[in-house]
Amino acid sequence: MxxxxxxxxxxxxxxxxxxxxxxxxxxxxxxxxxxxxxxxxxxxxxxxxxxxxxxxxxxxxxxxxxxxxxxxxxxxxxxxxxxxxxxxxxxxxxxxxxxxxxxxxxxxxxxxxxxxxxxxxxxxxHRKDEGLVSTLKRLLDLLMLDDGSIFRGKQRQVFWCMIQLAELEDSSDELRNKAVNIINELERNSVSAIEGVIKHLSQEEITRVVAVAINMMACIVDDPLWSNVYDDD
Structure with missing residues (x-):
């Protein structure tokens, strides 16, 4: 009430x-x-x-x-x-x-x-809290309304925070999706900043990011692209 x-x-x-x-x-x-x-x-x-x-x-x-x-x-x-x-x-x-x-x-x-x-x-x-998805949504809302003045210089911190969430074994698909959405929005806001983050990844960090990407691909079972893959097989 x-x-x-x-x-x-x-x-x-x-x-x-x-x-x-x-x-x-x-x-x-x-x-x-x-x-x-x-x-x-x-x-x-x-x-x-x-x-x-x-x-x-x-x-x-x-x-x-x-x-x-x-x-x-x-x-x-x-x-x-x-x-x-x-x-x-x-x-x-x-x-x-x-x-x-x-x-x-x-x-x-x-x-x-x-x-x-x-x-x-x-x-x-609070990465294991049930309400974390709504918490991330608020961060995404802020990011989508940012004109570049709020997140400037913070892209790396946000990027790795989202990777940590997405690579948790018990993370829900919804949580992983929201974390990846935030990374995508970061890139839309500042392509050069995210390119800089990617460019300076160590070999170990690259392995972590690729693992998250592969796991996310496995979660997307209803994308038409998968039908094309099966048809090719």
């Missing part, structure tokens, strides 16, 4: 930001109150609201930059990554992606230097 309500608030905020008069200041103030609360429940409320905020909220530069609230949220997210609370950790992961999306319009993409390594570390730590 709480998640649905936060989603509703996000939708309402989007409608409000569509009007020339600007945003809903009271909602943003309430969000800051929640995310800074001593209560874990309130922190979760604030983080869920952050995830549902439309990118248009970044237009309120007075709130985010001049009043210092961007730095407040950034600091709180870093704190919540360090807490021994799996729910807060997961919400901090999702919230960090949302803040990075806002950072483009606010010209604060420097936060990705800190956030991206934490996101990748979170993924590896």
């Amino acid at each position: 709480l998640s649905s309500l936060c989603e509703l608030i996000g939708q309402v905020a989007y409608r409000l930001y569509s009007y020339p008069l600007g945003g809903w200041d009271e909602l943003l103030k309430y969000f800051i109150t929640m995310i800074c609360s001593y209560s874990n429940r309130n922190k979760m409320k604030g983080l869920m609201m952050l995830v549902e905020f439309p990118i248009e909220v970044a237009k309120n530069k007075e709130f985010w930059l001049n009043q210092g609230n961007f730095n407040v949220v950034y600091t709180k997210l870093l704190q919540y990554f360090c807490l021994e609370d799996s729910k807060l950790n997961k919400l901090a992961y999702n919230g960090s992606i949302s803040l990075m999306l806002l950072s483009k319009d606010l010209q604060r993409t420097d936060v990705s230097e800190i956030f991206l390594p934490k996101l990748l570390n979170f993924i590896i730590q």
